[in-house]
Amino acid sequence: MSYTTKILISMLLGIGFGSLSNLFLLELSLISLAMDLFDIVGEIFISSLKLMVVPLVFFSLVSGVAQIDNSKDLGSISFKAIIFYLVTTAIAISTALFFATFFNPGKGVGLETSSNYLAPDAPSLKEVFINIIPTNPIQAMADGEMLQIIVFAILVGFAIKGMGTYSDGASNFFKSGNDLMLRLVEIIIMFAPLGIFCLLASIFSEIGFFIIYDLAGYFFLLAFVLIFHALITYGSILSFFRLNPFIFFRKLREVLLFAFSTSSSSATMPLTLKTVKEKFGVDQSVASFCIPLGATINMDGTAIMQGIATVFIAQAYGVDLQISDYLMVILTATLASIGTAGVPGVGLIMLAMVLQQVGLPVEGIALIIGVDRLLDMIRTAVNVSGDSMIACIISSTQGTLNKSKFFD
Numbered sequence: 001m002s003y004t005t006k007i008l009i010s011m012l013l014g015i016g017f018g019s020l021s022n023l024f025l026l027e028l029s030l031i032s033l034a035m036d037l038f039d040i041v042g043e044i045f046i047s048s049l050k051l052m053v054v055p056l057v058f059f060s061l062v063s064g065v066a067q068i069d070n071s072k073d074l075g076s077i078s079f080k081a082i083i084f085y086l087v088t089t090a091i092a093i094s095t096a097l098f099f100a101t102f103f104n105p106g107k108g109v110g111l112e113t114s115s116n117y118l119a120p121d122a123p124s125l126k127e128v129f130i131n132i133i134p135t136n137p138i139q140a141m142a143d144g145e146m147l148q149i150i151v152f153a154i155l156v157g158f159a160i161k162g163m164g165t166y167s168d169g170a171s172n173f174f175k176s177g178n179d180l181m182l183r184l185v186e187i188i189i190m191f192a193p194l195g196i197f198c199l200l201a202s203i204f205s206e207i208g209f210f211i212i213y214d215l216a217g218y219f220f221l222l223a224f225v226l227i228f229h230a231l232i233t234y235g236s237i238l239s240f241f242r243l244n245p246f247i248f249f250r251k252l253r254e255v256l257l258f259a260f261s262t263s264s265s266s267a268t269m270p271l272t273l274k275t276v277k278e279k280f281g282v283d284q285s286v287a288s289f290c291i292p293l294g295a296t297i298n299m300d301g302t303a304i305m306q307g308i309a310t311v312f313i314a315q316a317y318g319v320d321l322q323i324s325d326y327l328m329v330i331l332t333a334t335l336a337s338i339g340t341a342g343v344p345g346v347g348l349i350m351l352a353m354v355l356q357q358v359g360l361p362v363e364g365i366a367l368i369i370g371v372d373r374l375l376d377m378i379r380t381a382v383n384v385s386g387d388s389m390i391a392c393i394i395s396s397t398q399g400t401l402n403k404s405k406f407f408d
Helices: 003-025 029-066 071-103 125-131 137-143 146-161 164-189 192-207 209-240 245-262 265-278 284-297 300-316 323-339 346-357 362-367 369-397
Strands: none
Touching (some): 071 209, 071 369, 137 146, 146 164, 146 284, 164 265, 192 245, 245 369, 265 369
C-alpha cells in the first residue's frame, strides 16, 4: 500500500468516525474520552510539524543564498515571486467574484447574525515594512515571524558569501543543518496517517459534516471555485510555461492531502519544501525562498473566500454592489495579501478590511464562520499548490529547474 493511499484512508476514516460520533455517540463517556485522546494526538502531530518550520526555513534559505553565484539572481527570484503571487491572487478573487455574481449564493437567504464578529485591527502598511527587519532575530524565530526570518536568513547567506576562505566551512554547516532538518521531517511524516486520523476525527466530532447544509449554496460554490482555480488556472499557467500540470498534481498529491488535513500552510511547509526539491527538481535557492514567502503572502484560497463571502454577505443583507465596489474588492484583497503578511488570523482580518471598503457590515462574517473550518481545509490545499507551482515556474525561468526530475 502506497504512502498516499495510507494518508487518504486515514483521512476518510477520521472524517467518517468523527461525523458519526457527532451525530450519535458523543453522549457516551467512552467515545468522549477517545475524542479527547484523538485531540491530544492530533495536536501533538501538528505541533511536531510546526516545530520544524523555523529551523528548516532558516537553514534551507541560508544554504540556498550562500550557493547563489550571482547576487542579481536573488533579486530576480524575489521580484518574480512577488509579481506572480500578486497576479495569481488578483486572478483568484476576480474568478470568485465572477462565479458569485453569476450563481448568487446569498439571494433569498435573509440570514440574521446570531452573534457579533469583532474584527481585529490590521497593522498599517508602514508598520508592516518597518517590522520586516527583526530587532531580535532569536525573538523572531521564537514568535515564528516568517518575513523577519526570511530577511535575517538572506543577510546571513550574503555574509557567508563574503567570508572568503572561511565561507566553505560556514556554508557546509548550514547545508548539514538543512539535511538534518529534512531527515527529522521524514521521521515525523512516518506518523502522518495516525496523526491525520486523530486530527480529523477530533475536528469532525465537534463540528459535524452536516453543518454544510445550513449554508449549502455558499459552501459548494466556494469549494467549486477553489478547485476550479487550482486545476484550471494553475494548470493553464503551468502549461504556458511548458510544465505538465498532470505530472505536477500527481506528484503533489501527498502535500495536498497533508494541507487539507492540517489546514495549515506552515505545518505543511516542511513537506512542501521537501517535495518541490526532490520530486520537481526545483533549485534549493528558489525553493527555500519561494515556499516560505508564499506561505506568508500567497493568499489565493483566502482571496477566493473573500470574493464569494463579500457577495454572499451583500446579498444576504440585500445590498447591491456596483462595478466600482467589485474593483475595490479586487484591489483591496490583492494589496492586503502583502499588507497583512504574517499577521495571525489573516484570512478574517483581510475579509473585514474588504467588507469595510465596500460599506458592508463586518458582523456579516458571523454568518459564515460556522462552515469556515471545513472550507479552510480546501483553501490551504489551494494556497500550498500555488506556492509549489510558482516555485517550479520561477526555477524554470531561472534555468535551474531539473526538468528530467520534474517529468520523471
